[in-house]
Each structure stands twice: as C-alpha cells, then as structure tokens.
Amino acid sequence: MNEKLLMETVALAGKIMLASGAEVYRVEETMRYMLQKSSYPVAEAVALGTGLFVTLDDPERDTLTIARRVPARSNNLNRICAVNEVSRKFCSNQLTVEDAYQELKDIEADKLYTKRWKFLGLIGVSVFFAPIFGGGPLDMFGACIVGLTLALADLLINKVKLNDFFVNAFCSFVIAISATIVRKFLLPAASADVMIISSIMSLVPGVAFTTSIRDILNGDYASGSARMLEAIVVALAIAAGVGLGLVSWGVFWRWLT
Amino acid sequence: MMFQVVSAVLSVYFFTMLLEIPKRYALYCSIVGGVNWWVYLLAIENSASSMAAAFFASLAVAILSQIFARTQKTPVNVFLVAGILPTVPGGGIYRCVYYFIRNNPNQSSYYLLQTLKTAGAIAMAIFITDSLFRVVQYYQNRKASIG
Structure with missing residues (x-):
C-alpha cells in the first residue's frame, strides 16, 4: 500500500x-x-x-x-x-x-446547487418562515420582497471575499432597511417585525450552534467552544446589522421630513 | 395550525438548498421540520411554556433524525441541522436588539433570556437523544458480538 x-x-x-x-x-x-x-x-x-x-x-x-x-x-x-x-x-x-x-x-x-437555486432558496426561506412567526398572506408577500433584496445583497457581497462578521452584518442591514421601506410605502398593513425576523432566519447560525453542542457533549471542548464562538459572532453580526439598519433609517427619515 | 405546519415544511425544504443538502434527503428533512413545528404548537396549545415546547419539539426532531440517519445511512447532522430550524431562536435575537435600540432594557433582557433558554432547551434535547441512542447502539453491538 x-x-x-x-x-x-x-x-x-x-x-x-x-x-x-x-x-x-x-x-x-x-x-x-x-x-x-x-x-x-x-x-x-x-x-x-x-x-x-x-x-x-x-x-x-x-x-x-x-x-x-x-x-x-x-x-x-x-x-x-x-x-x-x-x-x-x-x-x-x-x-x-x-x-x-x-x-x-x-x-x-463539486457544487450541488447553482447560484440560481441559492437565490430561490433565500427567497423561499423568507416567505415560508413568515407564518411561523405569526404572519398572514400579506406578510408573506412582504417577506418575499425583503427576501429578494436579501438574495441580491448576498450575490453582491459574495463577489468580494470578506469575513463572516461583515457579510452577515451587511445582509441583515439590507433586510432591516428594505423591510421598513416595504412597510412604509408598499404594505402599511404588514408587520415589519415579521418580515425582518423571517428573513434573518436564513442567516441565523443554526448549523454552527447544533454542531458545537454535539462537539462539546462529546468532550471536544476546544473545537466545540470555537464553533460556539462562531455562532455567537454571527448572531452579534446579525444583531448589529439589523440595529444599524433600524437606527439609520429612523434618523434618515426624520432628516428627510 | 395546519397552515403553519405546512409552511414549516416548505421553509425547511427551501433551507436545504442553502445548506447544500443532497436532493434525495430534502424531503426527509422537510418532514422533520414539519414534525418539529407541529410538536411545538401542540405543546403550546396544551399550556407549555415556550422553553418546554422547544424542548419537546427538539426531542422529536432529534429522535426522528437518528432514525432517519440509520435507515438512510447518512450522518445525523443532515436531518438534525435542517429539522431544528423552525425552533432556532432567531426572533428572540432580533427582539432583544430591537428593544435595546428602543431604550427598553427590561424587554431587551427579557428576550435575551428567552433566547438563551430556548437555545439551552434545544441543546438539552439533542444531548439526551444522542446519549440515548449511544446506549441503544452499545446494546446492539453487544448482542451482535455475543450472538
């Protein structure tokens, strides 16, 4: 051999x-x-x-x-x-x-799913998570638009190689801004909360989180804590992005009117 | 309720594209996701707290994933990762930040605690099932080596 x-x-x-x-x-x-x-x-x-x-x-x-x-x-x-x-x-x-x-x-x-499938996946996740968070058909439609902007932002940001934190922060920033715009001008009856939450679900670090738990419980503390930290960093990035989006839209709108 | 369960199935189906799960397992993953949300809603309806509901839902997911992993001869993570998605506390993270910005520390820390509790419940459920199936496997192996 x-x-x-x-x-x-x-x-x-x-x-x-x-x-x-x-x-x-x-x-x-x-x-x-x-x-x-x-x-x-x-x-x-x-x-x-x-x-x-x-x-x-x-x-x-x-x-x-x-x-x-x-x-x-x-x-x-x-x-x-x-x-x-x-x-x-x-x-x-x-x-x-x-x-x-x-x-x-x-x-x-090998790559199993092409970029087109990923694009579709991001929109689909946004749309179908809306009912889980208590949204109706109107919220689903709004989430579809927000999901579309998220998918576009994802395409844009993946052209440049950047670190995880920035990518997630940017995507959730776009989500927050587009959701508030959709609610303000397009669908005043829809809930911005539901649209934002259902769209950030595709960024939430579910995989890193599950894997890290299983690693830690298997006694692989070094890698488990590394993954847990990864999950926390991503969660913080999402939080920072959404927060920045909401705040800057609020300030911008007040300055405009 | 049925509407919510169906949309949980569909959302997990779309999520398999993002996680690059092979197409032949996508349907199984969606079933696991649907069962997850069904159990969660059932628990909530019977006056369970959201933490207890997340625990039961993740327990169902973990057991079902272990079974599918054995019948399909695939790593458990394939079904587990996709299946727990509906209970993953994404909304909690968002609301925590939202109220933090709105200068409402009480609500903010409430949702932070909720998020941590849900995450802990999911972790517990996965841990218990992992250990349980390890015991089952141990006895199966022993039986095989004796018999």
Missing part, C-alpha cells in the same frame, strides 16, 4: 469534512477508520476546529505526519455525506487508495 498517498487521502477527507461543518468527532472517526488500512502499528488523527493532524508511526521506520489548516468553514452537508460514502467504500475494500483520492478531489470541486 502506498502510505504517502493514503496519508494524503485521509488528510483530504478530514479537511473537506471539517471545512463543510461536520462534527469533530465524526471527522476524527472517519480519518481513524481510513488509517487502519496502513501497515503502521500506530495511527493517530487529531482534528481541531481550525486544523487537523494525521500521523503514522512505527519504531523501525520514519514517522509520517501531515498537518492541514482549515481556515474557512461553511455549511455543505452534501460534501459530508459524499466523504462519508467514500470512506465507507474505502474501508470495505470497494475502492483503492488512488480511486478514493480521485473521488475526494472531485467532491472538493
């Missing part, structure tokens, strides 16, 4: 999973299972919130170690499922190392 390639494959699998928002214990478990294929007696895989290490050790040979940094994380459950599938096949000898490596490379480049 080509141990070097095995290491590369394992590190790649771990990196994809970590970058897609998988729980740390799942990442470590997957890497450890795949490492059992090697001829080395000691195989260790360690994943932290922001990076991972893989090492193979043998008293008679040189130690092999790979470290990978995972700076950016997003939510991509499709990739987690796909890597899971590859490792399952690899461990049951249905795939060679070379094939597994190639498949992982393909997974890394």
